[in-house]
Amino acid sequence: MSDLTSTAGETDGRTGLHTSEAAKQRLGRRYRAEARFKWLGAGAVALAALFLLILLSTIVAQALPAFRMNYVTLPVDLSAERVDPADPGAANYDGIVNDAILAQFPAVTGRQERRLARGLISSGxxxxxxxxxxxxxxxxxxxxxxxxxxxxxxxxxxxxxLAEEGRVQRLAGTVRATVEEGAATLAFTDAAILDRAREAGATAGEDGALALTASTASLLVRLDSGVFKLTGVAPADDGARAEAAVLRPLADAATAADGEAGLRVIATPEGQRKITDQEVVWIDGLAERGLTQTTWNTIFLSSGASREAEMAGIWGAVVGSALTMLVTLALSFPIGVAAAIYLEEFAPKNRLTGIIEVNINNLAAVPSIVFGLLGLAVFLNWFNLPRSAPLVGGMVLALMTLPTMIIAARAALRAVPPSIREAALGVGASKVQTVFHHVLPLAMPGILTGTIIGMAQALGETAPLLMIGMVAFIVDVPGGFTDPATVLPVQIFMWADFPEPAFQQKTSAAILILLAFLVLMNAIAVVLRKRFERRW
Structure with a gap:
């Protein structure tokens, strides 16, 4: 008896099984492992949030310029000699616009320069x-x-x-410009221009002269009202001398001027940008005269596609996506819910229904392009439905989203407690009344969740729509379900493939609009879920 008492006392003492030093170490290791797991989980969430923030901030930063657009205000001749008031649409508006922009640059006479000046205005x-x-x-x-x-x-x-500009500084000393036959010679009393040319990447010759080419930064000297682009700089006894091209002539057709000058450095070489130094000077001149202004880009938000980046809009794709989603929802939601109700509540559990359930699960994992091939073979080639129409696109996407909606709807129906069914049947309700009056309303929030998941998947699909021709270049905004149209993912896909830099901004802006479309759909689903939500 004393042995048992002694053993129990030892077990309950400090040297017991759960209070020994080894036990405390084990407990400490377990707590530390749990803390590490907690911090690893929090770190994973923070890392995912960081990547999401970087992605969204990058898209937003690239997209914001697309929502602004620059215009130039020009005096346009719309007199009766140019435009017939009886038929204003028949006038030569190309010539009217060209004359208006060329009038801003009276010194431009050459054919190549006139063409370059006309290119400042959009062809649209x-x-x-x-x-x-x-x-x-x-x-x-x-x-x-x-x-x-x-x-x-x-x-x-x-x-x-488009052009990475460097510093703008006033040159020390004085500069004298002598113009002859479109070229200029500049004499600098301060030799610091040689250092600026070396910093710009100019190559040195045997005589110490520095050559500035299209692969070096551009050095633009402004003297009086003239602007000169340096092409070569050489040391001189009284400072430095430079050869230059005349980008903007001196006032009143003067051939010489001297005084203080300013130096503007465009760090991006002319050969690496899509705009010449001559165009830069012309645009700066328009801006200095207050003829340019930045406004909200209504063209992007209200027009259809265009080959010209500045005239391309997203509204046609937005309308096409809305029409396609309406067709998809109108077909997939009632069919999917009806199929789920039948399989879950009424279908007998036999081999046939088992095969159907297996096939539904398999169809949910089929690549989306297979449904595009199905739509091409059946809807276009067999039924001869219109190509590149929201009607056909919606039917194809409805086929693709049906398995997802059926699986989600069945899970929502299965989640309703059996006691709800038993209580309804116990008070005399029929099987149909039990399902539609009691089970379905309680399962509706889950069904709507599955619906929005399927619709979000359909909204972002591109491959099946490419197969039915919705990749076609559509300029006009669709007016109905059978009109040619495109959708937002396809428009993004097309713009991302264009080489023009402006289309890169429009691609990011279209992605933002697609995300806004998705958020709107989710918001509607949340409202509907709250509306149908019931507690039991």
Whole structure:
């Protein structure tokens, strides 16, 4: 008896099984392991949030410039000699716009320079002006100031996205410019221009002269009203001398001028950007005269696709996506819910229903392009439905989302407690009344969750729609379910493949709009879930 008592006392003492030093060490290791697991989980969540933040911030930063657009206000001749008031749509608006922009640069005479100056205005400006005149937004009868969209490269330059500019500084000493036959010779009393040329990457010759080419930074010297681009700099006894091209002539056709000058460095070499130094000087001149302005890009938000980046819009794809999603929802939701109700509540449990359930689960994992091939073979080639139409796109996406909706709806129905069914049947309700009056309302929040998952998947699909022709270039905004259309994912896919830098911004902006479309769909689903939610 005393042995048992002694053993029990030892077990309950400090040297017991659960209070020994080894036990405390084990307990400490377990607590530390749990803490490490907790911090690893929190770190994983933080890392995922960081990556998401980087992704969204990158998209937003690239997309924001696409929502702004630069216009130039020009005096446009809309007199009776240029535009017939009886038929304003028949006028030569290309010539009207070209004359308006060339009038801003009277010194431009060469054919190549005139073509370059006309390129500052978007090629979509003449049709836009014609539509405004025909609609009565622009009055006829004389010279009218009209804001016209700039070309995409001029627009990007004004946004600061096309040319990396360096410092702008005033040159020490004085500079004398002598112009002869379109070329200029500049004499600098301060030799510091040689250092600027070396910093720009100029190559040195045997005589110590520095050559500036299209692969070096551009050095633009502004003297009086003239702007000169340095092409070569050499040391001189009284400072330095430079050969230069005349980008903007001196005032009043002067051939010489001297005084203080400013130096502007464009760090991005001319050969590595889509805008020349001559165009830069012209655009800066328009901006200095207050003729350019930045406004909200209504063209992007209200028009369809275009080959010209500055005229391309997203509204056609938005309307196409909305019409396609309506067809998808109208077909997949009732069919999916009805199939789920039958399989879960009414279908007998036999081999046939087992095969159907297995096939539904397998269809949920089939690549989406297979449904595109099915739509191409059945809807287009067999039923001869219109190609590239929201009707066909919605039918294809409905087939793709049906398995997901059926599986989610069955899970929601299965989650309703059996006591609900038993209580309904116990008070005399029929099987149909039990399902539609009691089970289905309680399962509706879960069904809506599955629906929004399927619709979100359909909204982001591209491959099945490419197979039925929705990759076609569609300029007009669709007006119905059978009109040719495209959708947001396909539009993003097409813009991402274009080489123009402006389309890269529009791609990011279209992604933002697609995300906003998805958030709107989720918000509607949340509202509907709250509306149908019931507690038991």
């Amino acid at each position: 400006a003449p049709p836009l002006l014609r539509d405004r005149v025909v609609d009565g937004d622009v009055p006829l009868g004389g010279t009218v100031e009209v804001a016209l969209p700039l070309d995409d490269f001029a627009d990007l330059y004004l946004k600061g996205l």
